[in-house]
Amino acid sequence: MDDLVLQTITRILMPFIQVYGIFVIVNGHLSPGGGFAGGTILGASVILYALTFNVGAAEDLYPDDLAEAVESSSVLIFVLVGLFAILMGANFLTNIGIFPSPETGTLFTGGFVTPLTLAIGVKVASTVITLFTHLFGEKKP
């Protein structure tokens, strides 16, 4: 697709979509939303880019190699955060008492919840984009 109006508006919209996606991710424990919802919004911005420009452009923006690294490391972060609690002598994925949680209503009030939703959000965003580019571009695996 090669439409100037569409492409310009996409360029203008993309940062707003992404900021909204990040907001939903990091506020997951305070307001409705969370890693999955925010991640799909974040991924949708790149899908919009792929639709208005072309899939190749989206792949340049978010290459497969990066996607592999991001998806693997976000799962590893989740697992390692869980295992950290074992190292501290508590059960797997224990939050209270291991991770600091300051007063209610601030960003890190949930202890490890914010980093975990971040990991989930990044993973979901990356997966949504990869699924789209692979299915849309009919790329060989």
Add this chain to the structure above:
Amino acid sequence: MNDPTVHIPVIVICTSLIGAFLAPVLGKYRPALVGLMARLIAPVNALLLVILLRYVDAGETFHYYMGGWAPPWGIALSVDYLAIYVALIIHLVSAVILLYAKDDLFGEVRGDLHRWYYTLFLLLVAAMTALAFSHDFFNIFVFTEIATIAACALIAIKPKKECIEASFKYLILSTVGSGFILLALALIYMVTGHFNLTLVAQNMGAAAEAYPLNIMVSLALLIVGFGVKSALFPLHVWLPDAHSSAPSPSSAVLSGLVVKIYAVVLIRIILTVFGGEVLAAAPIADMILIIASVAIIAGSLFALAQTDIKLLLAFSTVAQVGYIYMGISLLSETGTMGGLVHIFNHALMKTLLFLAAGAIIHQTGLRKISDLDGIAKRMPITMAVFSVGALSMVGIPGFNGFISKMYLATGAFDAGKPVFILVILMSSLLNGLYYLPIVVRAFLGTNAEEGKFAKDELPLSMTFPLVILGLACIYFGLLPGSLLELVRKAAHYLIAV
């Protein structure tokens, strides 16, 4: 809870997961290290599970609460003999399969996909281990899904038309099965208000009285859902294609482990959650018993008609899953032991047979049984080991298959249903009819092209796992004492609750 041993179930699941997600990144920069990592993870985990077994032996079995949250809020893992037994089988057998996969993969999977193969394999192992330990309905559903998707991908990774087709068929049918399971869980949650197995079991009596239809429908949906996944006879249609077309290490893990883990989960749910009252209200056990008997006979008859060696082994799996269901639904101690011990024995035998068949295909490219005349002259070790597996399948005394058949027969007698001994005997006869001709053909047959065959042996990385499995088949046939001790405790867990 300060003893680090209690964390072993989680650590075992996590190490497999970490391995699975390190593999794609590591494989890109250091391809040689990925296989090494995968081959290290499984035996180390098996060792950890043996340590856990010692720990559990000393005290009571316990529940592990994720994040320290006790149910009904938190997710629980049930650390009992059954779970450890099944997890131990998973890790021991997959350790052997991964050893074998090192050289076999080069013939069957494209080089740049090897790292993804290890990812899928370790993901499947992690999901199966988690299924063994799960004490929470929703976790069971989630890990069932992970295991299913990973298993489908392990078939489709081989770039052949049959594999894509078989894997697609498997994906569709097992997704339908997952849908059934989810619906069943929703119905159970509706009337009991819990997902934790213990809490559901506590509320089951009242719920069954107030909403008998819900409980019955959910039980039926669970049996069909897990029945599709574990290839219980009339629902087995996806299995032969899927297991025969997959790369040999995948065939071995799918046939040796994956179908059984679903059977274990289903049986654990039926016996410990639904319990005696529901089982008394409807003849569920008898129904499964009859379906399992039909599976045993029909699976063997189908296998008899096959000309492709891997297809024959796949149909034989349909029959062997029948044994497991039969043993446990006899509801006698020896019968349950027979079913459980057959999980281990069949995992050994079928892995051995699939890997041996894979070795033949790897070296010669022959799949048709009629082409295997005199193959033992060319591959003596492989065929010797194959014969051990075949004799085990038939149930010759001295091989491990005999032990499980003996317990099944005793169990049928104890349960007052001696007619099922006849089923076992008949199936042994049928097993003999389709396994022994291959052995006879391989050792005594003469091949017109014999002169052309140079005696080429397999690489050590493929011979070694085969020999280990063959020796294990004989060892557990002659000295099954320690195994039976563990199985007796696992059976007690199932029957006593």
